[in-house]
Amino acid sequence: MLPPFDYFEHRRACNRKQAERATRIANLPAEYHSPVTAHDREILDASIETLVRDVHEGTRTPIDFLRTYGKVAIKAHAQTNCLTEIMIPEAERWAIGRINTKGPLAGIPISMKDTVVIGGYDASVGYSCNTGRLAATDGPIARLLKDAGAIPYVKTNVPTTLLSFESSNDVWGRCTNPHNDRYSPGGSTGGESALLAYGGSRIGIGTDVAGSVRVPAHFCGIYSLRCSTGRWPKMGMKTSMPGQEGIPSVFSPMARTLDDLVYFSRSILSMETWTYDHTVHPIQWRESQYSDAKEKKTMTVGFMRSDGVVPPTPAVARALEMCADALSASGHMVIEIHPPSPLEALKIASQLLNADGCATFLSFFRSFETNDPGAAQMSFWMLVPKSLKYVYYLWIKYIRRDLIWADLLWGFQPKSVPEQWKLVARREAYKAEFHEWWNEKHPEMDFFICPVNATPAVPHRGMKDAVSSCGYTFLFNLLDYSTAVIPVTKVDSNKDILKASSSTTKLNAVARGAYKDYDAVAMAGLPIGVQIVGKRLQEERVLAWAERLVKTLKDHGIVYQGLNLE
Numbered sequence: 001m002l003p004p005f006d007y008f009e010h011r012r013a014c015n016r017k018q019a020e021r022a023t024r025i026a027n028l029p030a031e032y033h034s035p036v037t038a039h040d041r042e043i044l045d046a047s048i049e050t051l052v053r054d055v056h057e058g059t060r061t062p063i064d065f066l067r068t069y070g071k072v073a074i075k076a077h078a079q080t081n082c083l084t085e086i087m088i089p090e091a092e093r094w095a096i097g098r099i100n101t102k103g104p105l106a107g108i109p110i111s112m113k114d115t116v117v118i119g120g121y122d123a124s125v126g127y128s129c130n131t132g133r134l135a136a137t138d139g140p141i142a143r144l145l146k147d148a149g150a151i152p153y154v155k156t157n158v159p160t161t162l163l164s165f166e167s168s169n170d171v172w173g174r175c176t177n178p179h180n181d182r183y184s185p186g187g188s189t190g191g192e193s194a195l196l197a198y199g200g201s202r203i204g205i206g207t208d209v210a211g212s213v214r215v216p217a218h219f220c221g222i223y224s225l226r227c228s229t230g231r232w233p234k235m236g237m238k239t240s241m242p243g244q245e246g247i248p249s250v251f252s253p254m255a256r257t258l259d260d261l262v263y264f265s266r267s268i269l270s271m272e273t274w275t276y277d278h279t280v281h282p283i284q285w286r287e288s289q290y291s292d293a294k295e296k297k298t299m300t301v302g303f304m305r306s307d308g309v310v311p312p313t314p315a316v317a318r319a320l321e322m323c324a325d326a327l328s329a330s331g332h333m334v335i336e337i338h339p340p341s342p343l344e345a346l347k348i349a350s351q352l353l354n355a356d357g358c359a360t361f362l363s364f365f366r367s368f369e370t371n372d373p374g375a376a377q378m379s380f381w382m383l384v385p386k387s388l389k390y391v392y393y394l395w396i397k398y399i400r401r402d403l404i405w406a407d408l409l410w411g412f413q414p415k416s417v418p419e420q421w422k423l424v425a426r427r428e429a430y431k432a433e434f435h436e437w438w439n440e441k442h443p444e445m446d447f448f449i450c451p452v453n454a455t456p457a458v459p460h461r462g463m464k465d466a467v468s469s470c471g472y473t474f475l476f477n478l479l480d481y482s483t484a485v486i487p488v489t490k491v492d493s494n495k496d497i498l499k500a501s502s503s504t505t506k507l508n509a510v511a512r513g514a515y516k517d518y519d520a521v522a523m524a525g526l527p528i529g530v531q532i533v534g535k536r537l538q539e540e541r542v543l544a545w546a547e548r549l550v551k552t553l554k555d556h557g558i559v560y561q562g563l564n565l566e
Helices: 006-026 038-045 048-057 062-080 088-097 140-147 190-198 214-220 258-269 287-295 314-329 342-353 373-383 386-399 403-410 417-441 471-479 509-515 539-555
Strands: 083-086 109-113 151-156 203-208 223-226 250-255 300-303 333-336 447-451 483-490 527-533
Touching: 006 083, 038 062, 048 258, 062 083, 062 088, 062 109, 062 151, 062 190, 083 190, 088 151, 109 140, 109 190, 140 151, 151 190, 190 203, 190 214, 190 250, 203 258, 214 223, 214 483, 214 527, 223 258, 223 471, 223 539, 250 258, 258 539, 287 539, 300 314, 314 333, 314 447, 314 483, 314 527, 314 539, 342 403, 342 417, 342 471, 386 403, 403 509, 417 471, 447 539, 471 527, 483 539, 527 539
Parallel strands: 109 151, 109 203, 300 333, 300 447
Antiparallel strands: 083 151, 203 250, 223 250, 223 483, 447 527, 483 527
């Protein structure tokens, strides 16, 4: 149907999918609508490793795990609107008759971002035009997980375009943060983080192109690992930007606990993942690298305080200082670092990601379909005529004296093929510079820590102002570094208040947009995480360093407490 009449098709598609979801939930067996029992709590409290061992030994059955986690997932959805496709009836048939009970993930229910292709279901990406297009077969990542013995049972909510730290769309509605429903759970893997934080899943699969598994982990208080390209399969997903390879997206895992994240990563990477997807490097799990990082007596840890674009808010700065202080007090060497300009990386990455002028992600919209507020800002600036943008650029740069926003804004326009190639050359030059800086300036440094985002979770529609505040995560997509996120603490209404003397009017426009909604009183109780950054393809080491940092914090009385299921 041609615009604008396709609006009616859009509304019918949204109503159909929401009614389908509601019917599937309502028609689930009574066990999924019953209260959580003591038996359920035993399963919920057990690690993935323990549950798998029970299946291997025959002391528990996969259907018990599915019914427990399915039950809690439905409760999580009622509170946060985190689910999209409800696959539980099919999962029950899989759990009873077809599961690999000897696999490394035998019987483990696994949740997946809506973008993952699973046979018999849509992968809508939040666009109504993608509904009613059921996948004929499972994609590579789904096949890999099923072969490992896992049971996919739900898919989770995302933002339209996948280019936001919120998760809202017309097809499925808005997902909220389980810690505070006025705030976002993050994006673009926000439904997954909300489900994991609530307790409706132990392990989930997301994708990351600018922080999409790391920012949700930070916003919701869970754990995630951003893998380097080629370490995990990338085929078998839908996206809003097919063909975009300037900043490649990667599948990566998220978990409720760090033990589960390590066990899951070891289990999957120990399989021959490259036989499922031609993009995967033939690199299995390297236990020696993990052990070396765990056993090194004294670590040298870098401390990146700020990216020079958006200084961390008090809550985020406090979490980072807690980590640095605990490491130092434990005898490790902590050094403050100043890597090559993160602003340069942000300029390159933002232009590469949207080199098509946002045309691809906009092409999937039907008439009057709601755009994400952050993505709408990006497309607005892309569509402003170059002559008008130049006048505004001059005013920002020479009258407002805001060089950061001026340079970011001026670069935000569609690129020709030669311009795209020049950007790729700049990307590679920056990666080489960063590599040289680490090897020559800090050869002793094992890893470094830095903020995940300058602020805690943003309020709903907050990305309209904070859309460009993504440099802390985007940097490592450009570099393709292995990066983990761990939760450290929560916003404290007394400790984290912005001082009256801290005027935001002197900040650049990107920072002012991020700080606009920072309110330690309103945000009290929201989680705060940190990033643990290693070099490319160092997933084993990064996970080991994450474990050591968590233990170091615990040794100093700092233990993050997630949500408890009532």
